[in-house]
Amino acid sequence: MDTETMIPSEPLRGNITVPGDKSISHRAVMFGAMAHGRTTVDGFLDGEDCRQTIKCFQNMGVHIQHDREQGKVTIESRGLEGLHVPSQWLDVGNSGTTIRLMLGILAGRPFFSVIGGDESIAKRPMARITDPLKKMGAAIYGRDDATYTPIAVNGGTKLNGIDYELPVASAQVKSALLLAGLQAEGTTTVREETRSRDHTERMLQAFGVDVNIDGHAVSITGGPSLQGRHVDIPGDISSAAFLLAAAAIVKNSHLRVSNIGVNPTRAGVLDALVAMGADITLENERLVSGEPVADIVISEKPLRGTTISGALIPRLIDELPVLAVVATQAEGQTVITDATELKYKETNRIETTVEQLRRLGANVEATEDGMVIEGPTPLSGAEVHSFNDHRIGMAFTIAGLIAKGSTTIHGSQANEISFPGFYEAVRALSTP
Numbered sequence: 157m158d159t160e161t162m163i164p165s166e167p168l169r170g171n172i173t174v175p176g177d178k179s180i181s182h183r184a185v186m187f188g189a190m191a192h193g194r195t196t197v198d199g200f201l202d203g204e205d206c207r208q209t210i211k212c213f214q215n216m217g218v219h220i221q222h223d224r225e226q227g228k229v230t231i232e233s234r235g236l237e238g239l240h241v242p243s244q245w246l247d248v249g250n251s252g253t254t255i256r257l258m259l260g261i262l263a264g265r266p267f268f269s270v271i272g273g274d275e276s277i278a279k280r281p282m283a284r285i286t287d288p289l290k291k292m293g294a295a296i297y298g299r300d301d302a303t304y305t306p307i308a309v310n311g312g313t314k315l316n317g318i319d320y321e322l323p324v325a326s327a328q329v330k331s332a333l334l335l336a337g338l339q340a341e342g343t344t345t346v347r348e349e350t351r352s353r354d355h356t357e358r359m360l361q362a363f364g365v366d367v368n369i370d371g372h373a374v375s376i377t378g379g380p381s382l383q384g385r386h387v388d389i390p391g392d393i394s395s396a397a398f399l400l401a402a403a404a405i406v407k408n409s410h411l412r413v414s415n416i417g418v419n420p421t422r423a424g425v426l427d428a429l430v431a432m433g434a435d436i437t438l439e440n441e442r443l444v445s446g447e448p449v450a451d452i453v454i455s456e457k458p459l460r461g462t463t464i465s466g467a468l469i470p471r472l473i474d475e476l477p478v479l480a481v482v483a484t485q486a487e488g489q490t491v492i493t494d495a496t497e498l499k500y501k502e503t504n505r506i507e508t509t510v511e512q513l514r515r516l517g518a519n520v521e522a523t524e525d526g527m528v529i530e531g532p533t534p535l536s537g538a539e540v541h542s543f544n545d546h547r548i549g550m551a552f553t554i555a556g557l558i559a560k561g562s563t564t565i566h567g568s569q570a571n572e573i574s575f576p577g578f579y580e581a582v583r584a585l586s587t588p
């Protein structure tokens with residue numbers, strides 16, 4: 157069934173884990189496929205996006221076994237030379253991370269490939285990747301001068317390292333250029349004004365590649381080979397964020413979400429919730445496969461409005477829809493600004509969040525680069541839609557836990573992209 161109905165929740169109580177980190181799961185498969193020998197992965201996210209990444213590399217002849225029950229993936233490869241010309245077009249489904257990082261890999265491989273995805277991928281901008289890759293010497297073609305999918309890569313041209321300043325903070329663009337840089341002559345340096353998530357840098361180092369990090373500049377010199385290894389993937393903070401948001405707004409909640417990646421370039425949602433007055437503590441802080449991990453404990457407390465802007469934005473970009481839901485319950489004004497990137501996700505998330513929050517009775521205005529929310533406002537149940545955007549479907553499910561009456565979410569299955577088991581988790585926590 158692709159519709160779910162939520163009613164006001166009991167206090168959320170207990171201890172829970174969430175599925176593996178999506179960003180790290182994609183990279184584990186990609187880097188394992190580029191590495192020599194065997195890579196084993198535990199805690200792999202069995203979501204549609206990451207399964208699509210596996211399929212793309214299987215289509216290039218890489219031997220990958222996925223045990224969905226156990227969350228284990230085993231990849232056997234012979235390094236970059238282990239990737240072969242795919243006989244079909246590479247289908248990334250709904251996954252922007254897959255297509256963007258893969259373009260960086262494909263640019264340096266000596267074969268022809270075509271890559272594309274679903275209706276949402278067809279609307280997402282690719283020139284941010286294809287322009288700098290062309291500057292490196294890649295032969296890339298596509299709709300509107302390679303701005304949109306489908307995109308064809310005629311690999312085999314010589315790539316040269318570049319020194320490139322990112323026009324927008326984007327880990328996808330940074331990663332794609334570093335992956336092309338691995339296959340280029342000379343050094344590739346990517347500079348960003350605001351630091352985006354650094355999972356690529358951390359994992360490349362773990363696979364034996366020299367990555368030079370100097371402030372906000374990351375450099376890589378072409379030629380090194382990756383060595384297969386074991387990767388343990390923590391729970392996804394972007395998934396945990398929905399449960400933390402629920403515990404922040406449902407009265408008398410007290411929740412522990414264990415084994416979550418809290419990499420500082422990713423964990424901005426915790427800073428935003430704390431700035432709003434949420435009571436959050438981190439326990440069992442540790443380093444797992446080069447990534448900071450902790451258990452997150454949250455108790456419901458009265459919330460106040462805050463400003464979410466600047467360098468914080470890339471650290472919580474995917475959590476903004478659910479933070480907007482939280483902001484409706486905070487005293488005073490919450491201003492989200494510098495977040496134009498929201499327009500280029502699975503949907504225009506400024507539009508899909510603001511329009512539907514209004515439908516629930518929230519006091520919210522869209523702005524050019526974000527939104528302004530006045531709270532607290534009691535929400536009333538209504539019919540909403542995910543528009544096939546997982547973060548939108550899940551954010552409005554959380555709104556349904558505090559809205560009066562019932563809230564029906566159409567297109568609810570979108571959660572399968574990044575958080576399989578989301579509805580079971582929410583129901584287990586919110587019903588006594």
Ligand SMILES: O=C(O)C1=C[C@@H](OP(=O)(O)O)[C@@H](O)[C@H](O)C1
Nearest residue numbers: 179253325326327328329473474
């Ligand atoms: O590198 C990644 O794994 C991701 C980077 C972000 O995108 P941008 O790089 O476009 O900001 C984020 O929104 C996406 O969900 C995952």
Ligand SMILES: C=C(OP(=O)(O)O)C(=O)O
Nearest residue numbers: 250251252253474501547
């Ligand atoms: C934007 C997202 O992912 P992607 O860019 O990989 O489609 C997301 O997970 O919210």
